Structures are given as C-alpha cells and as structure tokens.
Amino acid sequence: MTRTAQVVVIGGGQAGLAAGYHLRRQGVDFVILDAQTTPGGAWQHTWDSLRLFSPAAYSSLPGRLMPPQTGETYPDAQHVVEYLADYEKRYELPLQRGIRVEAIHRDGPLLRVQTDSGAWHARAVISATGNWSRPFLPAVPGRSVFTGRQLHTVDYRCPADFAGQHVIVVGGGNSAAQIATDLTLDDHVNVTWVTQRPPHFLPDDIDGRALFDVATARRRALDAGRDDTGGVASLGDIVALPPVRKARDAGLLQASPMFDRMDRDGVVWADGTRAEADAVIWCTGFRPALSHLAPLQLRGTRGHIATEGTRAIGEPRLHLLGYGDWTGPASATLIGVGRPARDAARQITALFADN
Known part of the structure; x- marks a missing residue:
C-alpha cells in the first residue's frame, strides 16, 4: 500500500x-x-x-x-x-x-x-x-591496532565511565572542549586533550546569540557579492561556556598537538614521544x-x-x-x-x- x-x-x-x-x-x-x-x-x-x-x-x-x-x-x-x-x-x-x-x-x-x-x-x-x-573518524595510522576503547562524541555520556583511566580527547571544537572539560574537572580521570592546531576560544562575552548574527551577516554578504567576512570562523572555534572557562582559567585545558600514529597501548607523536591510554574519544565531527x-x-x-x-x-x-x-x-x-x-x-x- x-x-x-x-x-x-x-x-x-x-x-x-x-x-x-x-x-x-x-x-x-x-x-x-x-x-x-x-x-x-x-x-x-x-x-x-x-x-x-x-x-x-x-x-x-x-x-x-x-x-x-x-x-x-x-x-x-x-x-x-x-x-x-x-x-x-x-x-x-x-x-x-x-x-x-x-x-x-x-x-x-x-x-x-x-x-x-x-x-x-x-x-x-x-x-x-x-x-x-554519521560520526566521522579520521584515518589515523595504527587506529585499528589500538587495544583500548575508542568512542566518538555520540558515544560519550559521563566521567564516571572512565574512573581511574587515562583518556585522550581528540578535536579542537566545542564538543571536544566540553567533553575534555567534563573529564578534566573530575578528579578520578586523567585527560590529555589533543588538537590539530592550538585551540581558539571565542571572547568570553560571545555566545550563540552573537554567532547566529555573524553567520547570517556572512551569508547575506556572500549573496550580495560582497567580500567574505569570515563568519563565525573569524571569531574562534570554541564558545567559552562557564565550565569551559573555569577549566581554561585554572590551566586545566592545555592542548597537546595532534599525535602522528597509534599503537596497541596508546598514541605516538612525530618526535617519538608516546602516551599510554585506556580510551580515545574522537570529537572529530560528522x-x-x-x-x-x-x-x-x-x-x-x-x-x-x-x-x-x-x-x-x-x-x-x-x-x-x-x-x-x-x-x-x-x-x-x-x-x-x-x-x-x-x-x-x-x-x-x-x-x-x-x-
């Protein structure tokens, strides 16, 4: 029928x-x-x-x-x-x-x-x-041999799931910053935050109200044939919500550069530095x-x-x-x-x- x-x-x-x-x-x-x-x-x-x-x-x-x-x-x-x-x-x-x-x-x-x-x-x-x-997972060398847990943003729920563990959070956007904050503010989780480039926080007085206005202005400029204003990306990548701001100001949100590859027990940077991990949370978009x-x-x-x-x-x-x-x-x-x-x-x- x-x-x-x-x-x-x-x-x-x-x-x-x-x-x-x-x-x-x-x-x-x-x-x-x-x-x-x-x-x-x-x-x-x-x-x-x-x-x-x-x-x-x-x-x-x-x-x-x-x-x-x-x-x-x-x-x-x-x-x-x-x-x-x-x-x-x-x-x-x-x-x-x-x-x-x-x-x-x-x-x-x-x-x-x-x-x-x-x-x-x-x-x-x-x-x-x-x-x-449709969560996106990047093709990082060695990802398939890592024996710890691998999750995406869609799988994460709370710090209690990682008590006593070392967790690596990958990503430089809002989801990564919020999840890294959530884990970092819990005394029972050891966290390493990894980003492709240094994290760029928006000014503390900017939230979604301003972001919507900026995105709309950019679209109107492009539709009218004017120069690209850069939109939201010109302001920064991360909205400094109160918990994120708290962790950042306390020096707890220190991002490391992106690692080069993974092995059975953790991640390895290009200079040979390595870190063992129990879990990796991929906040890498959709x-x-x-x-x-x-x-x-x-x-x-x-x-x-x-x-x-x-x-x-x-x-x-x-x-x-x-x-x-x-x-x-x-x-x-x-x-x-x-x-x-x-x-x-x-x-x-x-x-x-x-x-």
Whole structure:
C-alpha cells in the first residue's frame, strides 16, 4: 500500500519540526517521518553535561519561545528534549515515529519515499535527517591496532565511565572542549586533550546569540557579492561556556598537538614521544546523513549536493534542511533553522502553484 501526502518531511528533530511549523502555516498537507521512537531528535542521545551555547529565549524554534530552565542560564539537553516534545504537541504536527526512510525515487510527477514500512508518494520532499547518525573518524595510522576503547562524541555520556583511566580527547571544537572539560574537572580521570592546531576560544562575552548574527551577516554578504567576512570562523572555534572557562582559567585545558600514529597501548607523536591510554574519544565531527537520496544521483564529485538555498538544484522537488550553512545560515542550530524552513515551505507552495 502506497500512501500520499503533498510533502513528506524526513526527520523529526529540530529541522523537521521547524519545517512542519511553516508547512502548516502554508496550509500544505504533509507528514513527518522519523526513525526515532521518541521525541527530541539527536538531543536525546548527547552526553549528560551538555549545555546550549545560548540562553533559552535565544535557542527557540519558530512560533514558540523555549522557556528558561530553572537555575540554569544555558539549558541542558534534557530541557531541549522536553521543549521539542512540547513543540510538536502544541502545533499538532503529524509525526509518524519508528519509520526509517530507505530511499527516494523519481516516479513520474511525484517522488516515491520508500521506508521500512511501505512507501509514500509526495509532490515534494524535505530531507532533515541531520548528521548525528554519521560520526566521522579520521584515518589515523595504527587506529585499528589500538587495544583500548575508542568512542566518538555520540558515544560519550559521563566521567564516571572512565574512573581511574587515562583518556585522550581528540578535536579542537566545542564538543571536544566540553567533553575534555567534563573529564578534566573530575578528579578520578586523567585527560590529555589533543588538537590539530592550538585551540581558539571565542571572547568570553560571545555566545550563540552573537554567532547566529555573524553567520547570517556572512551569508547575506556572500549573496550580495560582497567580500567574505569570515563568519563565525573569524571569531574562534570554541564558545567559552562557564565550565569551559573555569577549566581554561585554572590551566586545566592545555592542548597537546595532534599525535602522528597509534599503537596497541596508546598514541605516538612525530618526535617519538608516546602516551599510554585506556580510551580515545574522537570529537572529530560528522557527515550529513544523505544515503536515502542516493537513487536521485545528485551528489557531485566530492559527494556534495548542490543547493540554491535549501532547494536541490538537480531536483527542484527536494529541499535539504538543517545540515549546515550550505542549507541556510546557522541552519544546524535551533535558532537558525527557522528562516530556511520558512523559505523552503514558501518555495514548495510556489512550486505547487506553478504546477
């Protein structure tokens, strides 16, 4: 049995919910298919101490301010999960959970969305699957022979899992800094933080509010043909949240340069210096989860799907939302995904009017 909807949204995290909000306002018939069985998207799978970069009011989806978390300036992940669960109920968004989209095919004037529980036909599709399900691990020599534990950001939960151990945290971004801080502030864990280049902290008074404004200004400058302002990267790599600032100011966040290779017992630098380790946590980023789009053959030579805004240039019935700046300024953030979601909904409505 093949079901139908004007629009199928793939993914029920923050990007999918923002898309649903704007599609509802446009009066479009749509469904949101989510592989997760519970609300909250990737936020329900993060480490225990994770905090947002911005206060609640500046971390909101369209139409509904995130309420503050009692006693916290920067909300934790569980608060975000509760907010997203309330959001989808408040706007009665048509989510179907526990459904994994396997492939999208062209089927005449429609797109066929094949899932593990049947197919959908749609006039347009919004892919909002994010990247949390595709952690990236670098090809470091010797990684396969290391006998200790190897984890990615997605696997880390709390310092108690590493009591009495030496842990190496790899990465120079926010996740690495927060996880290294979490472990460093625990007296029962020995931590070495390793970065490709010296860590670059943003000024202490900058958080996600300023980052969103900077990313938006850069996108507008590029769209207008003006010089690249450098965007967020021009400010630094790491937001100095209070725990990170505490560890940094106490001299506990001293980063070592990236090691050259791994062996059975630890890591080895180019000069022969080595360090034994019980575990390595790779905070080395993610790749977009786009395998379901493979049948459309939209990827270029480097695996990138060309877009104009959120619309796929090679398939105007497809929009990609929430994967990063290439699908809208700051579109991978709570506050940033609203505008590109609105634009996608409007363009889809215009497409229907023209056909």
